[in-house]
Amino acid sequence: MPQPKVKLVVTGDDFGYCPRRNRGIVECFQSGGVSNVSLLVNATSAVDAADLAKRHRIPIGLHANLSEGAPVSHNLKGSTLLNEDGFFHGKTEFRKVLQSGQLNMYEVEQELRAQVKRFCELVGHLPYHMDGHQHVHVLPEVREVFAQVLADFGICYTRIPVEPGLHACPNIPPQLHDFYTQVQKDALLSVEVFRRHRIRWPDVYLGLTTMGENMSVANIKQALGYALGARCLANSLTVPSTGTQTDEIAAPDTDRPITVELMVHPGYPSDPLEGGCGQGPDDFSQSEDRQHELETLTDPSLLAYYKQESIQLCAFRDL
Template identity: 30%
Template sequence: MTETAHPSPAQGKTTKDGLRLIVHADDFGLSERVNDGVVDAHLNGILTSTSIMACAPAFGHAVTLAKATPSLDIGVHLTLIEERPLTDPAKVPSLVDETGHFHKHITVFAKRYFRGLINPEEVRLELDAQITRIREAGLEISHLDSHQHVHMLPGILKVAQDLGAKHGIAPMRLPRERVSPYMLSSPGGLSRIAQQLVLNHFCRRARQRFGPTTDRFAGFYYGGKLDTDALLRVVSSLPETGSCELMCHPGEDDPASEKLHWGYAWANELSALKNASVAAEIERRGIRLISYRNLTA
């Protein structure tokens, strides 16, 4: 599938009532291997959109690739977990640990947040710096989402929405994934479902305050482990109508990655997104591939 082929599953088959699907890669900028995989999945697979991490190590490389691939939709992957802030750590002490990096996981951040140990003005300062860096790099931003969905915490969401208004970015991810039968048959799946239900709780609380977003979301359950079989199960379970974002994490194989502790299978996800059987299933169902750029069109 080539760069110009993304709309093809809809041609001649999908009506205005059919499903519009955003296939979205998180973590653009995390590493050069991830960056190359994201672009490969877009040019040679079904990927339509990604979001860039302004404070990640390979940000400059991601910017170069994005400018060379104008058909790839770019959002902001707001980051308050694990990476190093753009802001001087001394100015955002509630957001960092003793090493000057963000706290290591959303569970650590959330515990501090609910204990009142996260300063919302420090969050505002850092996230504003991230959006500003991406804008100053010359990239057109279509939407906001976040690393480990931290923007769904109520106070963080308010900051993100304020910054979206400031920077003229209205669309935002609402990561509410419904529990599907295939999730119940997977070993160890119950713990992931429990995490999703917690996330869904925050999504329900926030839904009435959201601007443009998709009707549905998929991909949390298989986060970092979306191989071809799993992707086919997800696609077969997508709704018939409306709009949906499918989150994924493609990348090239990188045995030297500093993020191996995540347990992500980046290369498997890249292979799945380029698999002909997946593209055929999308075409069979008459799904129209879109991006956040044309979500409201």
């Protein structure tokens, strides 16, 4: 067979969040729309998700969670990671606590190690990859701890959420666009940290511009078009002095396929009384956008496009 132009890892995030998310992700995998999943080990349906991954031989990694729900470690009473109710601070508040200098990095490390160990208990092997729920793994200080934990466990792959074309996407609300831009700044500054620890990641990351209602066959094709023309972000990325310019793409290594990760969140909307990570499902999980992503990712025209363009779906373990 001819060598593919792109090796595409389509990762279904938040596996384990609720039974309906699990069911949708498995259906998406069986239909060829997802090739890899990322498990939330502190989610209420994590045990079921791990069993499904084993039963259906779904390649699986760890979606390390420091921002939503209850911790895995039993030694975090009174921790700086937790609010007064004993739950993680949340996506926005976690960042505020970190910026205030009040987050204890030893506690971050303790929780990350506990989540890796819990993953191994559930799945039976180490994660093939490990990234951060709500992109916390690229935040200042956290990225140092995260990279060290990856290196200590021998987990080779992570996610660097720097997306070509983000700044040209007109469909993202301003507030969300600001958040994504900050995520990319943090991600660019994490490159040196992960590289120093010999951690790798796919050449190109996609998923911010194709999330939820913005996902369509046309938008995925457009995003992959950027990837087809993109340089190898993994090993040649030079961090700009401003940390803001992410769309300058150099010539790729033509001797091998470009590797791409597409982050997705397919499933069926959560029941309001079922799921989550200890506090119930959030609005994101209950949104009809979950099913919209599922239907888009399994659209026959998209699967035909992959074949036509020599885009081979694979998993992190195949890289």
